[in-house]
Amino acid sequence: MTAAQADLPTDLQAKYLKMPEGLRLDSPAVADGAAIWRIARDSKVLDLNSSYSYLLWCRDFAATSVVARGADGEPAGFITGYIRPERPDTLVVWQVAVDHGQRGRGLAGALLDGLTSKVAAERGLARVETTITPGNTASERLFTSYARRHGAQVEREVLFDAGLFPDGGHEPEVLYRIGPIGPLDF
Incomplete structure (x- = not known):
């Protein structure tokens, strides 16, 4: 257990143990x-x-990000996130990724539940935001199922149109606003 986990209430530490077998x-x-x-x-x-x-x-956003570690201590998946400066009750999920060998075990959902529980315990949380490109079915399912589990609404709108990206060939980024999020009981 890390110092960050040791600082969390015991009930949250127990919730973090609801990861797929062999991961923490x-x-x-x-x-x-x-x-x-x-x-x-x-x-x-x-x-x-x-x-x-x-x-x-x-270094700078460890408090709003998480990793899943295997028995060897190496990351098997991660979520990076940050708090929106003008909306301190909103967690923006930047990236979610799971190692190929760990996919299909519910790890991404467990990471998202664990991260939002951690952030809620440390600073409060009313909303989660993320952007998803059209056709990224895995991310769409991850975030809509998260909203269902927490009884939250999902609002969608194009945040960045494809024409805004200078490198060309980038799809639009659709903003998913999830909230309000109720008590985070897992």
Whole structure:
């Protein structure tokens, strides 16, 4: 257990144990940046950021991000997120990725439940936002099932039209606003 987990109430620690067998939820550390970058790269779906950005993310946004660790301590999946500065009750989920060998076990949903439970316990949480490109069925299912589990509404609108991306060929990013989120009981 990490120091971050030890600081959480005992009931939340127990909820974190509801991960797929052999995995545990943890806060990312800078040393996880390279593994998180590799998982993102190997997903073949995510926009891959620089390896440097993942190191910074693990340092500066560890409180609003999570990793799933295998028995060897290595990340098997992750979610990066941040709190919107102008909406301190809103968690923006930046990226979600699960290692190929861990897919199909419900890990992404467990990570999302664990992260939102962690953020809610530490600072309160009313909404979750994320963007999803059209046709990313796995992400659509992940976030709509999360909303159903928590009795929350989902609002969708195009946040960034394809023409805004300077590199061309990028699909629009559709904003999913999920909330209000009720008590996070898992």
